[in-house]
Amino acid sequence: MSFQEAYATFTGGVMSDRVKGGRCGAEITFGPGAVRAVSPDGDVFEIPFRDCKVEMGGYNGKMVFCRDPEGMVTIFCEGKRFARALSQASSGTLDESLNLGHKKRRKDSRRSLSIGLVSLVVCLLLLVGGYFALRFGAKVAVKALPVSIDQQLGDVAYKSMDLKQEEIDKPEVLEPIQAIVDQLAPQASLEGLEFKVHVVRSPQINAFCLPGGTIVVFTGLIDAAERPEQLAGVLGHEMAHATLRHGMERTAQALGVGAALAVLVGDGTGLLAIGAEVFQFATVNSYSRGQENEADAEGLRMLHESGIDPSAMAEFFEIMQHEHPDMPGALNWISTHPSHEERIRLLQQLVSDLPESEYQPLATDLDQLKQAIK
CATH class of the missing domain: 2.30.29.30 (Pleckstrin-homology domain (PH domain)/Phosphotyrosine-binding domain (PTB))
Structure with missing residues (x-):
């Protein structure tokens, strides 16, 4: 060379x-x-x-x-x-x-992931959906998969993530957030997901939802919200990514044809790492702009049908624009869009298109929740 x-x-x-x-x-x-x-x-x-x-x-x-x-x-x-x-x-x-x-x-037998589980995930992703993925794209391929695969891949991904932050397991922190999620969950467009909240101590104003429903909320997000409905707006948006299977689509795209051929010929080399590495590489970049728009619309629908004020989503976006414009680690779904004003306008338009409804304030005591995370 x-x-x-x-x-x-x-x-x-x-x-x-x-x-x-x-x-x-x-x-x-x-x-x-x-x-x-x-x-x-x-x-x-x-x-x-x-x-x-x-x-x-x-x-x-x-x-x-x-x-x-x-x-x-x-x-x-x-x-x-x-x-x-x-x-x-x-x-x-x-x-x-x-x-x-x-x-x-x-x-390396010290990995927490089992080769059997990961092989099952990969085989189903590629053998059931592989042919259609090559012709019609990851979206169609993912639709052919049972929702149980979302849960399995999400569990593998969460266990393999090193968040490098303290996870808070206090009931006074988890229960109020889980209650908001439980109010939104019945309106999910995809059945079979089990939404479970984890809270991580970090100043980042962020949250994400993995395939299958595992939700991670950073304490910086709780501190930034001015009313519980704003927190619900972010949760609804992130849950929508899971119900629309956006994470599954990105993972299927990341696996590609090479992995399909490896599985077809029986080569299991490297499959132990797929939960950690492939999922991480699939999410190195944010969701596409189209996926973020879909999650906006679906999240607003879930809020509306749950009786939660959907205008709080745009409201929180305005807070981020004016008070935290340069916040490191801020919400991926904010940074994906180049124009804050356009994003706010689109959210407000979507809210105005919803049927009229009387929304009830959430019972969540946000001040008490903020005190509990300290």
Whole structure:
């Protein structure tokens, strides 16, 4: 391999607390004695070869992960020539890890995920929906799958996530939020989902709902809300992503044809990592703008039919626009849209199109909830 190949630029990503959302895409190069990643925002991450811990993973075992000793930064790439370039750039010091990493993935029995469960998820995603996905796209393929697969994939994804924050299990925190979710849940357009709330101590104004219904709420979101209906608006939007199976669509797209062929020929290599890595890579970027619009409309419908004031969703968006315009880690569904004013206008239009109704205030004591998370 030539010098130019060894020092080419590769497309990959980086995981770090320094990046919004914990991970992002990156351009990867090799500098003097180190692997180097530059994020779209210009942040630079370097791991010296002497400190670099290399692991192989991904659905096909070909994803290369370069981690620093503290586990604070991970640079990853699946480029066809990346492993060879890394070997040459490091003068062979990482060859043992690069050569044995694949075997290590096969033998790693300490993973909390079981190969049987993950194989089932992948087989059903690809064998039942694979043919249709190739012809008609992930949306049609996902519709062919039973909802139980959403639950299984969501459970695998949640167990494999390292949120690096304290999870709050106090009833006085969980129960009021779960009560709001339980009021919205009967209006879900997809039957069979089990919505369960988890609360994480973090200043991020954020929340997300995994396939199957696992909901994670950050305490920063609770602090930012001015009335419980605004919190309900965010929850309704995130629940809508699950009922519309947006996460399943993105995961199916991320698996691709390569994984389908691997399963068809019986190659289970790398499937242990699919709950962690594939789902994470499927969500490196936010949902598409079209999916966010769908979640807006569906979330508003759920609020309306649950008797909760749907105007609170646009209301909370205005709070974010005026009071937290540069908040790190703010809601993904806000940052996806370039125009705040357009988003607010569309939400208000959707609310005005709903049938007239008298909405009852939620019984949730928001001040008490804010006190409980301290």
